[in-house]
Every structure is written in C-alpha cells, then in structure tokens.
Amino acid sequence: MIDIVASGVLFDMDGTLVDSTAIVEGAWGRFGAQHDIAPSTILAFSHGRQTIDTVRHFLPDLDPTEQRRLADELVADEVENTHGIIEIPGAAAFVRRLVEADVPVALVTSAPRDLALNRMRAAGVDVPEAVVTSEDVEHGKPHPDGYVRGAALLGLRAEECVAFEDAPAGLQAAVDSGATTVVVGELEDDVTIGLARVHGFDGIEVSAEDGTFRLRG
Known part of the structure; x- marks a missing residue:
C-alpha cells in the first residue's frame, strides 16, 4: 500500500516498467x-x-x-533482441495516467539510450520526454547521479520526487538522491527495509493537488 505526495516521478526501466x-x-x-x-x-x-x-x-x-x-x-x-519483452503489470496505463494528470515524469535507466527506447517501445510503455541513460551520467547506479539529473530535467529536486526501483543498486541510488523510494516487486534486501512497496501498477490512483500529486494504492 502506498500514499505518497510528490511533485515528480522517476522510473527505473528494467524490472520496474519493463520485464526483459x-x-x-x-x-x-x-x-x-x-x-x-x-x-x-x-x-x-x-x-x-x-x-x-x-x-x-x-x-x-x-x-x-x-x-x-x-x-x-x-x-x-x-x-x-526485443523478443518476449513485456510491461510490468499496469506500467503502461500508469505512465499514461501520470502524463494525463500533467505529472512530470522521467526515465532513469542504466541502459544505453537505444536499448532503453527499444525496450520501452517493445513493451508498449510510452517513453517520457525526460530520459536519463548511461550516456548521460559520469557515475552509474548505485551512485545517485542519474536520479539527481532526472529530477533536474523536470525542474525539480530529487527530494521532491518519488522514485520506483526494483534492484539493489538502483534502490540505493534513489535513496541516496533523497527521492521518496518505492520498491517494485519481491526484492528483500537491506536497502528495502522501511521502503514502500508495490507489486505492479494496477489500481494506483493519481490525483493532482496544486503543483503536487498524490499516489494511492
């Protein structure tokens, strides 16, 4: 269950929006x-x-x-190779709901740009206007550079955003950036202790509130 108020959303890709x-x-x-x-x-x-x-x-x-x-x-x-790539349950619809609610959204992935765009399209998940890939950062995850940059592309600080992640390195990067961090999936690790968790994106409600938005699910 989540109930989060933020100003922007930062998504990892593999294991978070896309199953490859x-x-x-x-x-x-x-x-x-x-x-x-x-x-x-x-x-x-x-x-x-x-x-x-x-x-x-x-x-x-x-x-x-x-x-x-x-x-x-x-x-x-x-x-x-995009054979068999699918969305994480509810990911495509959730991203669309965010965009329709005018919520700023960024993709923050360790993949190179061509790979990221191919996988998102193969899974049927819309690519956000703001994208941070491996070419865009000096230090990859678990360093927080990517999430800090993703938030900046949205005109925000990472502390104003919620980040969705599934892997230990990415979760550490998101936490260290200051973003409110949500675990996607089943991972149990030291870094997941105390974090909110979702097992997919079906049923997460999005409501806009004066420059911020609220996620409930």
Missing part, C-alpha cells in the same frame, strides 16, 4: 560461459548497473579497451 528477464539472463549467461563465471553470480551483481561496470567488476585485469569492446558487444546484442 529472458534477454538479460541469456546475454549474461553467454558471457559467463565464455569467461567461466557462474551466470547467477553475474546476475546478482549486474541488475540495475551499467554493462561496462559489470564487465569491469568480473574482468578487472582485462585491458580497458577490451572491457569496453565486450560491453559494447553485449549491448549491441540486446538492442536488437
């Missing part, structure tokens, strides 16, 4: 097989983080140019 689990698991599974790393170990770290940060974490001794090449290959493969 099969594609992500397949890509990191192939990477793990090539480098003798258990896919489960990679996925436990990678969720919510930029691809290059994951490659650097697991292959720290690799030449930086080669790290970047591997990351670019992984991303290029995922950009073209």
Whole structure:
C-alpha cells in the first residue's frame, strides 16, 4: 500500500516498467560461459548497473579497451533482441495516467539510450520526454547521479520526487538522491527495509493537488 505526495516521478526501466528477464539472463549467461563465471553470480551483481561496470567488476585485469569492446558487444546484442519483452503489470496505463494528470515524469535507466527506447517501445510503455541513460551520467547506479539529473530535467529536486526501483543498486541510488523510494516487486534486501512497496501498477490512483500529486494504492 502506498500514499505518497510528490511533485515528480522517476522510473527505473528494467524490472520496474519493463520485464526483459529472458534477454538479460541469456546475454549474461553467454558471457559467463565464455569467461567461466557462474551466470547467477553475474546476475546478482549486474541488475540495475551499467554493462561496462559489470564487465569491469568480473574482468578487472582485462585491458580497458577490451572491457569496453565486450560491453559494447553485449549491448549491441540486446538492442536488437526485443523478443518476449513485456510491461510490468499496469506500467503502461500508469505512465499514461501520470502524463494525463500533467505529472512530470522521467526515465532513469542504466541502459544505453537505444536499448532503453527499444525496450520501452517493445513493451508498449510510452517513453517520457525526460530520459536519463548511461550516456548521460559520469557515475552509474548505485551512485545517485542519474536520479539527481532526472529530477533536474523536470525542474525539480530529487527530494521532491518519488522514485520506483526494483534492484539493489538502483534502490540505493534513489535513496541516496533523497527521492521518496518505492520498491517494485519481491526484492528483500537491506536497502528495502522501511521502503514502500508495490507489486505492479494496477489500481494506483493519481490525483493532482496544486503543483503536487498524490499516489494511492
């Protein structure tokens, strides 16, 4: 249950608005097989983080140019693969309700722009006018840069916004930005303690109130 008053909404993408689990698991599974790393170990770290940060974490001794090449290959493969991508329950309708209520909305994702736009469109979720991707920040999640920038694009401070996130790295970034943070899904982690939670977006009501809005559900 949530009952939140804010001035803007900041959304993560994968696992929050879009379910691309099969594609992500397949890509990191192939990477793990090539480098003798258990896919489960990679996925436990990678969720919510930029691809290059994951490659650097697991292959720290690799030449930086080669790290970047591997990351670019992984991303290029995922950009073209949209098979099976679906929305998180109620996500598309919820984003539309926010926009129709003139609520400022930003997407804040660790994915590159092309990948993010392809996945949102494949899932049928409208892309907000304000978008922050991996190309737009110096430090990826769990650093709060992305959420601070997303709020600024809306003309707001992060403290005036509510952020929806599903992954430990992203949740830490949202919390550290000062945004009111809502967990999407089943994750139980130290960072989720005390946070509001939703399991989808069906039934969340949006009402505008003099420059702010209220979410109830």
